[in-house]
Amino acid sequence: MSTKFHLLIVDDDDKIRSLLKSFLQSKDFLVSTAENASEAKGMIDFIKFDLLIVDIMMPGMNGFDLTREIRNFSNVPVIHLTAMDEKKDVIYGLEMGADDYIAKPFEPKELELRINNILKKSSVKSKNKTLQLNNILLDLSTGSIKGLDKDLSLSENEVKILEILSSKPGESFEREFLIKSLGFNQERTLDVCINRLRKKIEKNPKVPKYLKTKRGSGYVLWID
Incomplete structure (x- = not known):
């Protein structure tokens, strides 16, 4: 069995979730989605994702806080989606534990390349169960x-x-x-x-x- 990488998209924008899911599935990824941090945490508790794509500006718990909480128990790679491309916001996201960020608006192809670059370096896939x-x-x-x-x-x-x-x-x-x-x-x-x-x-x-x-x-x- 050739195992696909399993991605989780966390974004409160229905359109963005749907577009990214369709695009990444067409690139042979297995893709799940969550519309907020609470729903994402419920999935992460039971599923071994290979990479998370997390929007920063979400109602309730934002992407920064979600990433910080995830880092308490997991090293799964995280890419931040952000409309806040000021240097201080990017640095803060990296300090919270993000591996990379991409500023909105962006081309899906750029996101795909960033995902592949991170997964090549990541050891998350080396799991034996x-x-x-x-x-x-x-x-x-x-x-x-x-x-x-x-x-x-x-x-x-x-x-x-x-x-x-x-x-x-x-x-x-x-x-x-x-x-x-x-x-x-x-x-x-x-x-x-x-x-x-x-x-x-x-x-x-x-x-x-x-x-x-x-x-x-x-x-x-x-x-x-």
């Missing part, structure tokens, strides 16, 4: 599945679902949260991914032992 489900070993860094009597592998979306659910085994995650976090445009996409994943890891997909549906709540992963 495995899940053991009875006799099945899932490697989330490569997408490989060992212990089956047939040759199967995990898709990009299936890996992301397992990363989220395995961050808190036994706890349910709402469908809406998963759809938003994974950047899906339709609910049906999540249903298809869950069904395909169950066929790969469950002995009886219709009566799942590990990846269960919690009625009225969402999905939960049970690990032996």
Whole structure:
């Protein structure tokens, strides 16, 4: 499996979020979006993003404060989007922990180049995580599945679902949260991914032992 980099765009402007998401998806990135710092923090708690694109001027917690808070527990690269291109604002953002900044308005291509330059230097992608489900070993860094009597592998979306659910085994995650976090445009996409994943890891997909549906709540992963 060739793993895509997973980006999170945090911006209160619907148009900018939509345009950047479409552009970056066309460049083969996996893209999630959040409209404010609170929503972003909820995603970052459960998802290992490779890079964050954070707008500075947001209602509530601004991009500076969000970056400073993230730096208390993560070294994930951060690019600031800012209309404040004065030197003191740029310096302040870097002091808060941003890796780079880009002033609005900007060309999406410039953002893509800055993202790629940071990711080349970043070690965030070098993560090795495995899940053991009875006799099945899932490697989330490569997408490989060992212990089956047939040759199967995990898709990009299936890996992301397992990363989220395995961050808190036994706890349910709402469908809406998963759809938003994974950047899906339709609910049906999540249903298809869950069904395909169950066929790969469950002995009886219709009566799942590990990846269960919690009625009225969402999905939960049970690990032996």
